[in-house]
Amino acid sequence: MTDGRAQTLLLKNLHRSDSATLEAYLQGGGYRALARALKEMTPEQVVEEVKASGLRGRGGAGFPTGMKWGFMPKGPGPKYLVLNADESEPGTFKDRLLLERDPHLVLEGFLIGCYAVGCHHGFIYIRGEFVRPYRILLQAVQEARARGYVGKNLLGSGYDLEITVYRGAGAYICGEETALLESLEGKLGHPRLKPPFPAQVGLYGKPTSVNNVETVANVPMIVEMGANWYGNIGRPKNTGPKLFCLSGHVRRPGVYEFPLGIPLRELIYQHAGGMLRDDRPLKAVVPGGSSVPVLRADQIDVLMDFDSLAAAGTLLGSAGVIVMDDSVCMVDALLNLARFYAHESCGQCTPCREGTGWYVQILERLERGAGRKSDLDLLLDLSDRIQGNTICPLGDAVAMPVRSYVTQFREEFEEHVATRRCPRAAAAAPGRA
């Protein structure tokens, strides 16, 4: 349970205007964890500590990080750790904050991760559009190198580690780990079939682990404070602090840090200041980035952690909380997302490539008032045919929201068909397509 106060572990340095500098980071106890890992722990001990902490990946899937690292083969030969800084899930903006405001926290966690999996050349894949964070990160790597945290013989430990920061060039799909690896090899971001998993065959065909920015930002505190301490934050099997991104119709949108398990209602009404307009009550909430099933206003008494949200029929995902008031037309909102996925589908798999475009066509005609009664079931049928039938989860990421919008707000979709118009179009903004 939370006490209602924002707790800052991941964001603890952000009160300083110079938080991105090495100086500020060191003053806050920075790089102590790296020194501890290199001097007092074996790589296996670091992996075990992270396993024991219960840390689950913060990129969306919630897979246990220590277990992921544990899949990496032991012994000699090239191995890679890749940082996924390709944040592009609609509603999500936590990684950019960390990269811009506390790059050394991210870097320290990443360096410890590299040591843990036995990687001597780590790659940071950052979204191409993130030019400012990219420059800040380059600067951070340079500062770290000058202090002996990057390069040959880290802190006299005998461990060598090179870091390369790699810019993407605009493709949502490159946030999917295997597409990211393809992109990193100078190819189109086409996801790979799994198995083999990256831990066996990854970057350049070598064992590779891919971790999200926020995930590695948790690692220094785990190494420094220990798994037991970390495991007491949050809830069982859902441990640690978490960054929640609030956007849409709330008074105070932004990134909020709380232990996993904070009630969604508290997050919206207490911390994000409640609804933007007093006369516009809550209608719907996307709790974990655009790819997860939507919740109705009467379903927000749920805890924000992996298992609680899964039990409620949705997902924590990237914790991008998109709040919608009753002015929103759910067909229109879904059409917006369908266009996003249609644009971002890589085109490899027929169900996703064609299906996303069909979603757009069907939703456009519903929104125009030219929808048919059969369209609702057609949307659901399409979801059944896409979900689970594609190489990567992008197909699922659009099929799930479509199914949930249609089932959760079916009357609204039916109204579009029955009245042959969008009931909210009269109040709609200009430029509405």
Add this chain to the structure above:
Amino acid sequence: MIPGKETESRIEAALLEYPQPQSALLAVLHLLQAERGYIADEDIEYAARRVDVPVAHVAGVVSFYTMFRRKPPGRHHLQMCRTLSCQLRGCREILAHLRTRLGIAEGEVTPDGRFSLVTVECLGSCDTAPMMRVNDDYHEGLTIERLDALLDSMK
């Protein structure tokens, strides 16, 4: 056009950063685009030579990633976010205003070459919606008034 000395030396450096030269392809394309403003046919051929892959592969990569442009943009390349969080906070009004004020649609450049306009997907700045990227910079919390002041300041 052969890339300038500065670009050339940066390309050299990029090629050295990776175990395989092909990994430097996106970096090479970013550098070429930064110099010319867009990717021309000869840039594709040049990049293919530098990282030792077929020209067709580079052409495929250029068309796959949205940041690579095949046409010259305006001096101020306006990239308006259109995804859900920005839509909830009024990006459609902002976009409509942009179209009216500039007299161009998405994908076009003003006749004086000052502005080009495109819509883009979520740029990871949803708490400051509506927002747009101009060249490499984010402009957040846009209102019609702020937008007008911003456009006036861009020569």
